[in-house]
Amino acid sequence: MKRSPHIRGLIALATIALSLYVALTVPVHLGLDLRGGTRIMLETRPTSATDADGEATDRTVEVLRGRIDALGVAEPTIARSGSDRIVVELPGLKDPRKAAEVLGRTAQLSFHRVLGTVADDLPQPLPKRPREQVLADESGRHLRLRAASLTGKDVERAAARFDQQSGAGWHVTVDFRGSGEERWARLTGEAACHAAGDPGRRVAIVLDGKIISSPQVDPSVACRSGISGGSTQITGTFDDAEAKELALLINGGALPVPVETIEQRTVGPTLGAEAITASAWAATIGTALTSLFIIGVYRIMGFLAALALLCYGLLSYAALAALGATLTLPGLAGFVLAIGMAVDANVLVFERAREEYAAGHRRTPRSALTSGFRRAFSAIADSNITTLIAAGLLFFLASGPVRGFGVTLGIGVLASMISALVITRALADYAIAHPHLRRRPHLTGIAHTGTVRNRLSRTEPNLLHHPRRWLAASAAALVLAAAGIAVRGLDFGVEFTGGRLIEYTTAVPVDADRARTALADAGFPRAVVQTSGENQLTIRTHHLRDTQAAAITNTVTDLARTADKIRDEAIGPTLGKELRRGALIALVVALGAQLAYLAARFRWLLGTSAVAALAHDVVILIGVFAWLGKPIDGVFLAALLTVIGYSVNDSVVVFDRIRELARRDHKEPFARIANQALLQTLPRTVNTGMGAAFILTALALLGGDTLTDFALALLIGLVVGTYSSMFTATPLAIELQKHSGADRIPAARCSTRQ
Secondary structure, rough: OHHHHHHHHHHHHHHHHHHHHHHOOOOOOOHHHHOOOEEEEEEEOOHHHHHHHOOHHHHHHHHHHHHHHHOOOOOOOOEEEOOOEEEEEOOOEEEEEEEHHHHHHOOEEEEEEEEEEEEOOOOOOOOOOOOOOEEEEEOOOEEEEEEEEEHHHHHEEEEEEEEEEOOOOEEEEEOOOOOHHHHHHHHHHHOOOOOOOOHHEEEEEEOOOOOEOOEEOOOOOOOOOOOOOEEEEEEEEEEEHHHHHHHHHHOOOOOOEEEEEEEEEEOOOOHHHHHHHHHHHHHHHHHHHHHHHHHHHHHHHHHHHHHHHHHHHHHHHHHHHHHOOOOOHHHHHHHHHHHHHEEEEHHHHHHHHHHHHHHHHOOOOHHHHHHHHHHHHHHHHHHHHHHHHHHHHHHHHHHHHHHHHHHHHHHHHHHHHHHHHHHHHHHHHHHHOOOOHHHHHHHHHHOOOOOOHHHHHHHHOOOOHHHHHHHHHEEEEHHHHHHHHHOOOOEOOOOHOOOEEEEEEEEOOOOHHHHHHHHHOOOOOOEEEEEEEEEEEEEOOOOOOHHHHHHHHHHHHHHHEEEEEEEEEEHHHHHHHHHHHHHHHHHHHHHHHHHHHHHHOHHHHHHHHEEEHHHHHHHHHHHHOOOOOOOOOHHHHHHHHHHHHHHHHHHHHHHHHHHHHHHHOOOOOOHOOOOHHHHHHHHHHHHHHHHHHHHHHHHHHHHHHHHHHHHHHHHHHHHHHHHHHHHHHHHHHHHHHHOOOOOOHHHHHOOOOO
């Protein structure tokens, strides 16, 4: 045996051992959509040009980190996103209202000396005086305040305390730092010069432009001496929650700039656990069915490929853990989807090995397999690179869970290549060298041509004899899809339009029409109500305040006796426009990147044909979703870009074979070469499509509501993409070749080494 199989075997063994070690020792970080919690995106609003350089955002992150730590949430994360956005993740937090209030408040604390009261019958608004302001105190009286003597920056710490001895109730103790101690003593000393009961003896404590307390300086404090020691108490009609929240805000400090919540997502832990279970079942059943299929088709080689699929799963999981990537719900779908990519690489190799065995009179299964790996490498590399382009675009142009899908898909593609080209080959090298298989070559799955190829070899149909008929059928499908977009319109999700989406599980089924009527009576006539399953209700409407969202919850509760909120998403209109623009950019860039790569790898003629077929697939998929009334959201965008990468694989395989056949005989007419390439690669297309269909069907049936639409989009894309690669891209290439004035491919452009 040659040395290279031993080296491949050692590399495969080392890779599996390292992956197993990482998988057992390094946990994978789950996204909030899988473990439950709240994700809030804040946008800073710089108040001057000097704040626009991002420094204010950095300072805001530090202030918010202190507030989040005080919330007591386990494993919170806070990170800057871009120059003016901050992403906060709070695992396990079911009610985001309090968190949003604590994070979004600017908490601008200041201490003022009261100059006097203002008569209530004076005209409003009151005229402003230099270095003075007028605010209403706790009892509604208007007080004239002098400019702030101290701010929140002078505060060292604050704590909520309960005075058990005097029975005064809850209060907040504030300690000052540095020069704040001296300024506090001077402020209280000036106030102490006024008689007891005089408004001038009061000190106003202002938070966010509102007087929260205006206590009178104790009569024991002498004029000009003030309260020394750098400590004071804020008293008032506080309960325990109000005192603790005030102390929390003061401790967190003042935000350098105002912030606005532009995105808020909450997922219940039950929904996340169900998503994990559903995806695990989809992966298990889909992988099992795919494994049984490839074992039935390729026998021993198929069994080894099934073992390599298990290794693929281990490699992908270990890579996610080692990179510290976050596994999201769409990412979990990408993990399952990449199983189909691993199957595709194995099918390419095995089908090529069958061709090599049938073509050579002295070929053995071992030599045919070696040749199959070598000759299939070009098609495997091209098809996987195109998918990596789509995954990269998702990572750089998308955000949130969709970005996580791009990471997982990219890792899965790389893991599938290692699984097919290293692990499968190492197993195959050792298996096929066994004497038992050498005596029984039919068990290898390589020493026969297969059912599809046998039938094609007997009939040799000219599928591309009338290329314009195929193009006419594709044009008709495009017209039908465009009609769906024009007639039904596109139902953009909350991510692209802005607004709020709330999903409930109810104790009893709730009729959608009844819920719409009740919500209209409650003041929400434009709410979109959908039911999914027996006891799930989804409500989508324009942007809501938390009080309005609470009113919707109360309405649903009245209808269903009990209603548990399992998902709550709020997207600001600005972010919705950005996501919509980003989706369009991602789509255009994806098509442009595919064209650039295919034009460089093949000829412009083939590259243009492949990209035209991709555009055909995109329009049809969007049109089908328009006819079905399915939402166009971030998950659909992930599916769409995946279809672009997945669909181009078939075109790449066909064009790779066209290039090879043209190199052998560049005098052969292009139409005949294209038909031969289509017939030769058809068995691979059928078997790969079947393997992917098992995975996607399992995902559609078992993956839950969100993943059902995702899997449906991919199933449609699989069917349309398979058709377009054979009967749109290839016929279009034939027509473009005719119009170019040459019926054959120039030999100089076919010299790429395989």
